[in-house]
Amino acid sequence: xxxxxxxxxxxxxxxxxxxxKFEEWTPEWVDYCKDGEGIKELNEEHQKVLDFLQxxxxxxGIAPMVRILSKVTGFKLKHIYxxxxxxxxxxxCKMAGLPKPxxxx
Amino acid sequence: xxxxxxxxxxQLESGPWPSFVSDLKLEAEVRAKNEKNVNYQIPVEVxxxxxxxxxLSFTDGETHWKHGGIVGVFGYGGGVIGRYCDQPExxxxxxHFHTVRVAQPTGKYYTTEFLRQIIDIWDMRGSGxxxxxxxxxxxxxxxxxxxxxxxxxxxxxxxxxxDLGGSGSNLRTPAACLGQSRCEYACYDAQGxxxxxxxxxxxELHRPAFPYKFKFKFDACPNSCVCALARSDFSVVxxxxxxxxxxxxxxxxxxxxxxxxxxxxxxxRDWGKFNIxxxxxxxxxxxxxxxxxxKLTINDKECVHCMHCINTMPRALMIGNDRxxxxxxxxxAPILDGPQLSSLLVPFIKVEEPYxxxxxxxENIWDWWMEExxxxxxxxxxxxxxxxxKLLEVTNTKADPRHVQEPRHNPYIFWKxxxxxxxxxxxxxxxxxxxxx
Ligand code: HEM
Ligand code: HEM
Ligand code: SF4
Ligand code: SF4
Numbered sequence: 001x002x003x004x005x006x007x008x009x010x011x012x013x014x015x016x017x018x019x020x021k022f023e024e025w026t027p028e029w030v031d032y033c034k035d036g037e038g039i040k041e042l043n044e045e046h047q048k049v050l051d052f053l054q055x056x057x058x059x060x061g062i063a064p065m066v067r068i069l070s071k072v073t074g075f076k077l078k079h080i081y082x083x084x085x086x087x088x089x090x091x092x093c094k095m096a097g098l099p100k101p102x103x104x105x
Numbered sequence: 106x107x108x109x110x111x112x113x114x115x116q117l118e119s120g121p122w123p124s125f126v127s128d129l130k131l132e133a134e135v136r137a138k139n140e141k142n143v144n145y146q147i148p149v150e151v152x153x154x155x156x157x158x159x160x161l162s163f164t165d166g167e168t169h170w171k172h173g174g175i176v177g178v179f180g181y182g183g184g185v186i187g188r189y190c191d192q193p194e195x196x197x198x199x200x201h202f203h204t205v206r207v208a209q210p211t212g213k214y215y216t217t218e219f220l221r222q223i224i225d226i227w228d229m230r231g232s233g234x235x236x237x238x239x240x241x242x243x244x245x246x247x248x249x250x251x252x253x254x255x256x257x258x259x260x261x262x263x264x265x266x267x268d269l270g271g272s273g274s275n276l277r278t279p280a281a282c283l284g285q286s287r288c289e290y291a292c293y294d295a296q297g298x299x300x301x302x303x304x305x306x307x308x309e310l311h312r313p314a315f316p317y318k319f320k321f322k323f324d325a326c327p328n329s330c331v332c333a334l335a336r337s338d339f340s341v342v343x344x345x346x347x348x349x350x351x352x353x354x355x356x357x358x359x360x361x362x363x364x365x366x367x368x369x370x371x372x373x374r375d376w377g378k379f380n381i382x383x384x385x386x387x388x389x390x391x392x393x394x395x396x397x398x399x400k401l402t403i404n405d406k407e408c409v410h411c412m413h414c415i416n417t418m419p420r421a422l423m424i425g426n427d428r429x430x431x432x433x434x435x436x437x438a439p440i441l442d443g444p445q446l447s448s449l450l451v452p453f454i455k456v457e458e459p460y461x462x463x464x465x466x467x468e469n470i471w472d473w474w475m476e477e478x479x480x481x482x483x484x485x486x487x488x489x490x491x492x493x494x495k496l497l498e499v500t501n502t503k504a505d506p507r508h509v510q511e512p513r514h515n516p517y518i519f520w521k522x523x524x525x526x527x528x529x530x531x532x533x534x535x536x537x538x539x540x541x542x
Contacts, residue, residue, distance in 0.1 A: 015189050015201075016175045038179050065480050066274070066314050077314045087182035087312060089273075090175050102173050103481065104272075104318065 006032040016090075018100040022057065025097030033095045038085040046083050048073055053096040063089075063098050107133070108150055109157030113164065129156055132233050143229050147201075147250050151232040154198030155248065158190055169196075176203055176251050178258040181311040184269030185254055201250040205231070205257060206243040206270035211299040212283040213238065223267065226260045240336070241320065242280030243270035268307075274481075275313040279303050281323035282330035284343075290415065291325035292343030292428040293456035299323045301460055302467075315471075316478035316487075326424065327412050333433075333447070338484045339467060340433040340447040341456070345425030348405045349414070355421035356381075356401045366417050385414050429455045432466055434496065435485030445485040448493065450500065452507045466500055473499035 001020065004011045007028045012020045017036065019025060030050065034042060052072055056064045066088055070077060077088075084091030089101040107130070117126045133152035136145070148154070158169050174187025186204040193200035207223065223244070227233060232248035239245045249257065261267050270278035279302055282288070284295030302321055303310070309319075322337035324330060326344070333340035358364045359379055365372060366379045381401070386394045393407035394414060401421075403414070415422045432454060433447030454462050470484065473495070478487045488496050497504055522529050 015171075016187060018175065062480075065316060067316070067475060077312055078308075081180060081182075081312060085179035086177055089182060089313070090177055094175075100173060100175050 004032065014100065016094075016100060018094050019097045022097050022099065025054075029097060030095050037091045037095060039083075039091075045073075045075065045079075049075070049080065049083060049088075049092050050096045053092060053098055057096070057098050063093055063101065107156070108153040109160060111156050111160040114156060114160050126156070129234070136233060141228075146230045146253055146256070147232065147248075148198040151198040151202075151248060152234065154190075154196035155202070155232070155234070158192065158196045158199055161192070161195075170202075174203065176254060178254055178269070181269060182313045183271055183273035183275055183311065186272060187251075199248065202232075202248040203251065203254065205246040205249065205254070206239065206272055206278065207246060207261065208268045208270045208278060208303070209238055209242055209244045209280075211279075211281045211296040211303070212286055213242075214283075214286070219265065222265045223261065226257060226265065230257050230260070239270075241270070241277050243278045269311070271310040273313040274315045274317050275311070275319070276306050276309040276315070277318055277320045278310070279321035279323070280331050282325050284323075284325040288325065288330075289419065290328060290343075290412070290424055292345055292424055293325055293430050295323040295325040295331075295341075295343065297458070298341065298456060298460055298463065301458070302464070305464065306467075309471075315475060317481045317483050319471075319474075319484065321467075327410055328416070333436075335436050335446055337436055337447070338434060339470070340436060341430045341463065342433065343428065343430050343456075344410055344453060345428045346453055347425035347427040349403050349408065349425060350423040351401055351403065352421050352423075353400060356396075356418065357399065359418050359421055360399075364418070364420050368419055385417050388413055388417075429453050430463075432463070434470065435483075435488050437483040437485040441481075442486055442489065445489075447485075448488070449507060450496065450502060452505065469500045470496070 002013055004013055009026055009028045011024055011029060011032070014020060017033070019029065030042065034040075039046070049069070052069065053063065056068075064072075066077060069075075069080070069088055073080075075083070080088050080092070084095075093101060111126075114126045118124045129152055133150075133156065136149050136152060139145070139149070162169055169191050171189045171191045174189060176187035177183065177185045184206055186206070188202045188204065190196050190199045190202060224233075227235070227246050230249060230253045231246050234247040236245035236247055246257070258269065261269070279299050281295035281299035282291075284293075284297075285291040286296060299321070309315070319339070320337040321339045321341070322331050322333035324333045324340070324342045327342055329342065333342055355364065359366060360381055362379060366384060381396050385401075386392075386396055390411050390413070391407045391409050393404040395402050405425075415424065430453075431449060432451035434450050435445050436447040437445050451466060454466070456463060474484050474487055477491060478484070479490075482490070493508065494504070496502075497508070
């Protein structure tokens, strides 16, 4: 486990670069991650995905299924990959500060 | 001189079976010597440290890999299984030890040229260790570091023209038996269908969009050499509809002892002279074969295509000419609600390029399961929860006695409102006029 310092903030992360604590998430985290996730500039659509992931996680304690993410944001999976090249799990969930996806991945 | 002492693993170098320990030690030595001057991109001692951590697990009886791992390549949501050692200081060579699934050719026929090409990539950018192949079918590259993933992916796609396999909640890498390439039982081109479906559904394979994983497997006859019935959510099994073709002269050759039964598969022991009555006729599950007056007859209407007679006398009995496949669905391992073999959905379907009929069945199932399947619920479990009837509806399949092994024995039978006379809504006062309280 390591500590990341960025713009005066400090984040505790695992080997895959996921936040260990959702509560440590701040907007600076997104700035810090974006290069490593292949994103140049964040736009409103990125923000919409991140906001929804965070809301859903706060309400339900889990990340939404891909289908629900698509339905609520109105973005097809193809478009989500255009926004987040490493996909909704490794890309968007990481930037939104959600815990690392688990299971038979 | 090996880096770690491995007394327990060393015991696995004796005995006749090819020893994975000896092979690992050989690879460790090759890397240490580096006679080919490979510009190793991950620690040279990766194999030594793998042996070291494995020996530790043998000693304490516990795994030393941390939980999970999320790594990959841009554009895809799967294909790489991330893995980190829980003793990185003791075994730095396997601090990162990710597995890359590489798409294999169907039937696993290779040229040495191709194998050399991908192994050159892997020797330089990975551990040099592989699994040929994963149970699902993939070529498995065992052990590399995160920064090498995009490099490996670039070289696989640009130089070797090969893609990654699947992982995660998506379509996994499909696989087939070797089919018509070298088997006279093949009822359809299993490899052709497997390749075509893999290419058709690349998006579904690379970008997880399903409630859970989903597998295709293709057997060209009921012998099931790729075990589709047990190991795939969507199992396609070859079958014929007309008569088993009989060559009476060849039957006579079996009876006379010129041809060995089962192509000599039991020649390791003396089972006595071939007896067509006990070894073929009496073993037919339908009891639909008779041998009388030196002539073999089959009542094909009763044949259930079990393959037994054909397997026993392959030179005398041949699959029919009207060929196709059955589609069965829902196989899965025990977690969560118990193991399942696939259940028959489509008794017979033609399998011809461009395979539109088969693809229609898949897409109908996906439309339903993607909408109704719960998080991490395999198709087999959705079928159980929502009912086989529902699967028939969404695939526009007419219910048929072949859909069941036996009819239900409980009377909890649902009816649709439009199947019963009068509406469900009844007026109790009307009833009371005839039946006092
Ligand atoms: C910690 C969780 C799991 C891990 C690490 C894991 C890992 C694997 C691996 C490495 C394979 C072989 C893949 C290949 O051949 O390419 C595999 C196959 C498979 N897994 Fe899992 N798995 C996990 C959980 C599960 C669960 C929960 C299920 C079922 C609900 C499952 C069912 C299967 C099946 C059916 C196969 C295919 C077996 C075959 O093709 O013979 N796995 N798994
Ligand atoms: C076609 C006619 C009938 C059908 C389809 C039928 C069906 C059923 C079913 C499905 C149950 C529930 C069983 C369970 O939950 O384990 C049940 C229970 C019961 N039935 Fe019937 N039944 C029929 C006629 C009758 C008649 C005529 C009587 C009495 C004269 C009767 C008396 C009972 C009783 C007492 C129970 C409760 C048994 C218990 O609690 O274990 N049934 N029936
Ligand atoms: S499944 Fe049937 S057709 Fe395919 S290789 Fe095995 S015996 Fe031959
Ligand atoms: S295939 Fe099986 S069921 Fe059919 S005739 Fe041969 S032994 Fe009997």
